[in-house]
Amino acid sequence: MMRREEAVVSAIISVREGLQVVRVSMRHSGEEKLAVHYTDSSPLLLPGDVVVLNVTAEELGLGSGGYHIVLPTDTSNSDLPADDLASGHIMKLKYTPLQRSVLAVEEEHSRFHAIFQGEKNLEGMPVLLGELHSMLPVALCWLRYREQQQSNQTARNVSYIMTDAGALPLAWSQHAAQLEAMGWLQSTISYGQAYGGKLEAVNKFSALIAAKHVAKADLCLVMMGPGIVGTGTRYGYSGIEVGELVNAVFALGGTPVVIPRLSFADERPRHRGISHHTLTALELAARCPAIVPLPILTGEKHAIIEEQLNRLEPHRVHMMAPARAEQIAESLRLYPLEITSMGRGLWQDPVYFQGVCAAVDCVMQLHNQST
Numbered sequence: 543m544m545r546r547e548e549a550v551v552s553a554i555i556s557v558r559e560g561l562q563v564v565r566v567s568m569r570h571s572g573e574e575k576l577a578v579h580y581t582d583s584s585p586l587l588l589p590g591d592v593v594v595l596n597v598t599a600e601e602l603g604l605g606s607g608g609y610h611i612v613l614p615t616d617t618s619n620s621d622l623p624a625d626d627l628a629s630g631h632i633m634k635l636k637y638t639p640l641q642r643s644v645l646a647v648e649e650e651h652s653r654f655h656a657i658f659q660g661e662k663n664l665e666g667m668p669v670l671l672g673e674l675h676s677m678l679p680v681a682l683c684w685l686r687y688r689e690q691q692q693s694n695q696t697a698r699n700v701s702y703i704m705t706d707a708g709a710l711p712l713a714w715s716q717h718a719a720q721l722e723a724m725g726w727l728q729s730t731i732s733y734g735q736a737y738g739g740k741l742e743a744v745n746k747f748s749a750l751i752a753a754k755h756v757a758k759a760d761l762c763l764v765m766m767g768p769g770i771v772g773t774g775t776r777y778g779y780s781g782i783e784v785g786e787l788v789n790a791v792f793a794l795g796g797t798p799v800v801i802p803r804l805s806f807a808d809e810r811p812r813h814r815g816i817s818h819h820t821l822t823a824l825e826l827a828a829r830c831p832a833i834v835p836l837p838i839l840t841g842e843k844h845a846i847i848e849e850q851l852n853r854l855e856p857h858r859v860h861m862m863a864p865a866r867a868e869q870i871a872e873s874l875r876l877y878p879l880e881i882t883s884m885g886r887g888l889w890q891d892p893v894y895f896q897g898v899c900a901a902v903d904c905v906m907q908l909h910n911q912s913t
Contacts, residue, residue: 545598546613549577551591560713560738562586566593566610575600579612580711582738583642587612614640632744634737635710644742647731647752654756662751664796666912668905669750671788671832672765672801672898673781673819675708676883679717680874680898681763681801682726683881684865687873688906698909701729701759703749704736705787707780708766712738715767720879729757736767746790754796761905764791765801772819777826781819785827792830797908799833800824800857801901806843807891808884815846821853832857835904837864837896865899867892 549566552574556563562579564587577595579587587593595610630645630652645651648658670681682700689695702721704712712718712732721727732739733749741756743749746764753762764787771780784800791798803817812818816836824832834857839847851859870888874881881887888895 543598544596545601547595547597547610549575549593549595549610551587551589551593553589554587557581557586558713558716558719560711563609564593564612566595575610576608577610577612578714580614580713582711582713583640584612584614630742632742634735634742636735642737644737646748647741647743647756648748654752657755658748658751662755662794664750664754664791664794666795666797667754667759668761668797668799668908669787669791670761670763670799670801670901670905671784671791672763672901673784673803673817673823674770674883675715675717675765675768676881677765677801677898678702678715678763679721679877679879679881680895681902682721683873683877684870684899684902685906686726687869687876688902698760699728699758700726701731701753701757701762702727703731703733703746703753703762703764704739705746705764705766705783706732706734706736707771707783708769710736710767712736712767714769716879717881718767720877724877729753729759731757746787747794750790750794750796761909776818776822779819782823782827784820785823785829788824788828788832789830792832797833798830799835799901799905799908802834802836802897804837804847804893804897805884805891806846806893807886815843816850816854821850824857825853828857833860833904833908834858835860835862835897835900837862837893837900839864839893839896843893860900860904862900862903864896865903867895870895870899 548569551564552567553565560582566577594613597610629643632646633641635641647654730739731741731749733743741752753759788798803820838861883894
């Protein structure tokens with residue numbers, strides 16, 4: 543089902559690369575709503591413009607962030623740069639009305655084509671694998687904070703690979719845009735049906751090779767964009783891709799490091815301690831061993847996680863000294879945007895943030911050992 547409704551643009555709220563946020567007046571109700579307009583294939587909107595909105599997700603109360611989506615209706619493309627009209631030959635959003643061509647990093651017309659013709663591997667590069675998009679800014683905040691603490695540390699070249707298990711346009715991620723603007727992310731790569739990265743790739747394997755041999759990353763983070771899917775069942779969630787990513791990193795000679803999804807604030811028993819999402823991905827989908835860093839906790843929390851550890855065999859669990867909440871808060875103050883996971887911030891669910899920080903500390907140790 544797709545619900546559509548007409549509206550009139552009443553104000554421009556913000557503009558960033560590939561995306562414009564506008565306020566609209568709904569044609570039937572007269573209500574003022576927010577809408578997102580993608581500018582990679584349509585010109586910027588102006589107040590007074592009539593638009594057609596996809597209102598499906600917002601009306602269902604899903605995680606659209608409170609925004610309707612503007613459907614492209616202008617077919618002239620007259621305001622788009624010529625380069626945008628003559629990109630590569632690899633299609634994304636295939637066989638939908640919104641399919642578009644991209645210049646994939648692997649394809650013949652790419653200046654990097656030769657890199658992908660021979661065998662390449664990750665040469666042991668540590669790769670952080672996460673389930674939730676909010677893990678991305680937490681990880682970068684902690685990484686850059688720890689680098690500042692250690693004056694002898696050179697800032698690492700970091701690449702973000704966005705999978706196609708969540709939002710498909712990378713422009714939807716306000717965090718990715720902010721991290722790039724701050725210079726904390728040196729490259730973004732989108733693969734599969736996801737699009738909008740500085741580099742486009744056909745699949746997860748070539749995206750990883752692009753991070754290492756095109757973007758020259760010291761380490762990379764791989765996770766979906768905003769919008770994880772869950773059904774309350776064992777197998778029906780999009781984060782199970784973490785196990786598949788373990789296999790890809792291992793097959794390419796990298797070091798897969800899984801960011802554990804931890805919580806003691808989530809009321810759902812299946813997400814208490816180590817989330818069943820992490821456990822199932824590693825038990826079922828991962829056919830190769832990964833490193834799973836976990837913060838050392840105390841009391842009942844320690845007991846719950848200790849009981850879950852048998853489900854992580856044959857993976858290598860690294861117990862890490864936990865980051866103090868006050869230190870994590872200090873790292874988050876370096877970053878201008880609010881970071882929450884499932885609506886909870888640091889002080890509501892500190893162990894979630896400690897899990898991300900433990901994985902970053904582990905990766906920093908691995909990188910230091912290899913240089």
